[in-house]
Amino acid sequence: MKRLIMQQLIKWKDSPYRKPLILKGVRQVGKTWLLKEFGRLCYENTAYFNFDENEEYRQFFETTQSVERILQNLMLASGQKILPEKTLIIFDEVQDCPKVINSMKYFCENAPQYHVACAGSLLGIALAKPASFPVGKVNFMQVNPMTFSEFLLANGDGNLSAFLDGVDVIEPLPDAFFNPLCEKLKMYYVTGGMPEPVLMWTEARDAEAMQTALSDIIDAYERDFAKHPSVSEYPKISMIWKSVPSQLARENKKFLYRVVKEGARAREYEDALQWLVDARLVHKVYRSSAPKLPVSAYDDLSAFKIYLSDVGLLRRLSQLAPTAFGEGNRLFTEFKGALSENYALQSLVTQFETAPRYWSRVNPPYEVDFLIQRGNDIFPIEVKAETNVGGKSLRKFKELFAEQVKLRVRLSLENLTLDGDLLNIPLFMADHTDRLIGMAMERLGR
Known part of the structure; x- marks a missing residue:
């Protein structure tokens, strides 16, 4: 498999400012x-140490x-060779x-x-605990699940991936690429x-093994819940x-504690939710009152x-069978488009440094699925799982924040277009x- 983060690792290796690296990411x-x-x-040899x-x-x-003494002991105990500059030393399961x-x-x-x-x-x-930590002495890197682009490469669709990489004009994509890409996206869901x-799917097209692999990952996560220091959590x-x-x-x-359990209160469950956020098992997206900087304010x-x-874990946890793949656009529209929103967020968090937010109004109801910060600009993004792409919320958002909104973005099953200040991205x-x-x-000169 080709992981695009490998380029970041190579940059880390070659950097004159390189520090020890901490690689974060969920289990498996x-x-x-x-x-x-x-x-x-990239190295002459690797010295691997698993502390579990x-x-x-x-x-x-x-x-x-x-x-020097630590490394000498590790070499003697393991029989592995460690050379400056030439050996990559891996410390695994250090949590x-x-x-x-x-x-x-x-x-x-x-x-x-x-x-x-x-x-x-x-x-x-582990890093969220107030323990002694080498502040400023390490580099961090986050490993996220494979993106759709990486999935295409793993699936043998390098031609489709190369086509998307080469798109340099905002205009509708030919059907010869558009239609297969929609089908591959269903597969990714x-x-x-x-x-x-x-791997189970791309190598053997084995849906049962793929289902089992997802179930095993979910089981492993649920066993990890027991590692919370407080048994009651x-x-x-x-x-x-x-x-x-x-x-x-x-x-x-919007997250409601009463959906977790009737009568549940925030103060009883917020520590448990924070544990899931710290473990990166869930992403927490806050509501923003306005598209202004700094976004956290x-x-x-x-x-x-x-x-x-x-998104695959969400589909499996939702008990939605893989057969939905063959049922038209059902995967895109199921659960009020929740799979599409989850997929969109997964993609956005890898591209933008600041965590996405969302915006909503209650009466009458308006909601923009995500707000992302790019440079010093904030862009509203609406996710539409169907080809019915009427966007009253995006219109309302522009009406309320005309000065801040330079471009509105919609992710949908429609083709690539720029209509005025509305960019539609498939x-x-x-x-x-x-x-x-x-x-x-x-193109808009902004």
């Missing part, structure tokens, strides 16, 4: 494979702060090893000639972007997780939506949103 998103592949391609499989390695970090994480400070300050990368499945949780289900985390399909199936997708912290980290081009907005702004 492919962090270990990625680091080992990076080591294979070999707990005794942790002791080497507890008795000394000397990098329960604060001493290992803290040692990155000494690697950074005293031994920058060693290339070190750390990974772990619940690192977001079924498999999602977790590497193992993608475990059932709450589980209930929030299982409520996500119900939350997204509603017309108004206009957040309504009491109103938010939550989405899963992966859903299968969501990974190119940033680039297409830039092209549209240039």
Whole structure:
């Protein structure tokens, strides 16, 4: 499989400002494979240490702060060779090893000639704890599920991926590309972007194995819930997780605690929800009162939506069978277009540094699915799962914030067009949103 983040890893290797790397990402998103592949391609050898499989390695970090001594002990214990500049040192499953994480400070300050990368499945949780942490001494990188572009490459559709990469004019795409891309996107909604289900589908077209792989990932996540330090939080985390399909199936997708459990209050469940956010198992999208900077100053912290980290996991958790793939546009429209919204968010978080927000008004009801910050501009994005793309909310948003709105964006099953200040992007081009907005702004002279 080709992961586009590999280019970022190569930049990290070559950077004169390189620090020890912490790779974050949910369980089974492919962090270990990625680091080992990076080591294979870019280094003479790789020294791999798993602190879950070999707990005794942790002791080497507890008795000394000397990098040379730590590495000498690791080499003697494992029989692996470690050379400055030539070896990629991988520390895996470090989420329960604060001493290992803290040692990155000494690697950074005293031994920058060693290339070190750390990974772990619940690192977001570990890093959220107020423990000793090497602030300013590490680089971070987030590994997300495979994008639709990466899925195309894995599926043997490099020609379609190359075509999308080469689009440099905003005009309708030929049917010879448009129609196959819609079908491939349905396929992606079924498999999602977790590497193992993608592999099961792209290599063998084995829907049953793909379903099992997704179920196994969900089971692994649910076992992780028990790792919350407070036993009482475990059932709450589980209930929030299982409520996500119900939350997204509603017309108004604002998160409601009473959907989790009748009579549930925010103060009882907010810690459990934060655990899921820190673990990156869910994305939390706050309601914004206005498209102004800084975006965080206009957040309504009491109103938010939550989405899963992966559209395939959402489909599986929703118990929607893969046979929906063959039922017209059902995958796009199911659950009030929740799969399409989840897919759109997945794509947007990889392109824009600031987390997306959303905007809504209650009476009469208006909602813009996402607001994204690009440079110093904020763009409203509406996701339409059908070809019926009337957009009263986008019109209302422009009416209310005429000075701030330079361009409106709609992701839908319609073709690529720029109609006045409304840019329509086909859903299968969501990974190119940033680039297409830039092209549209240039054409509008803004």
